[in-house]
Amino acid sequence: MTRWFEDINEGEVFPLGDHTFTRDAIIAYAKIYDPQYLHIDPEAAKLGPFGGLVASGAQTAMVGQRLMVDALFAEADRLRAAGQEPGVGGPSPGGEKIEFKAPVRPGDTLTYSLTTLGKRVSNSIPGWGVLSNEITAINQQGELVYRAVFASFLKLRGA
């Protein structure tokens, strides 16, 4: 989150909020980024492996990114309101495992959360640390549909 590297606690869980996937948003996303019949054609998708339209897995991941960024800004606002200076985040160098574990269908509402699994000082970029963050999403039935682990850069205080 937008704190300084030193202020991040391993194991801390940050709720990222909910997102409902509408049929129109699933189709609009996939027409640009993943134009497969499973994701863009509700009639044809009935013949497919899920018996209906499902969201592109990458869309599930990108919605998680958006909710995480919104949570970063909210945390920065919270710190400023408390009279503290927020930290400085950087880009992500990647992810080790991004899993789409169950289909996301039109009308499904996913609840996302982020857990910091670990942190270390960067070897390659002086003044920065690297976090290992797990992002998960569960649907309205409590089923885990998405799990991923990403690295991200966060600045050291006073660096």
Place this chain on the structure above:
Amino acid sequence: MPNSITANRRHYEDLAVGEVIDLAPTTVTKQMIFDFAREFDPLPFHLDEAAAKTSLLRGLASSGWQTLGLTLARLSASFLNSIASEGGLGFTDLKWKRPTMVDDTISGTATISALRRSKSRPGSGIVTIDLDVRNQRGESIMTMTLANLIAVRHPEAVPMHEIPYDRPSGHEGAKS
């Protein structure tokens, strides 16, 4: 029920490890970077040129997710829409190695690196695809591995290499 959408597409049996699929070039404009970042990744280094100059990326760069999305769009057009795809399982070893800057042209290759039958879905196989995305200078900007389900045309058929070889009686074969 037979799937009339994918019946004539390539199935699991039709793929081979080592096949290379070219991903057509895409030029990433400033407007594309802004449009994507506003929707999915509104961090300052993807939306604000002044803030981007002082960031780790040293200039306005696209979201890594945008590079990933554009790559999958190309993969759908050139490969996934020509096979009996049953959906993506996920990505491993995703590395954003270099930022994609304004007006960079990205292209790449997708290589089939593994094929195996699904243990949990008897009628499906899993095709593993290594993606290597490069900019116009040939620098690798993103690599990752994608696992995708694909229908098996004849799930009941036993692959030749799994049929035990019974020697004709009386034939001793080569002594090893």
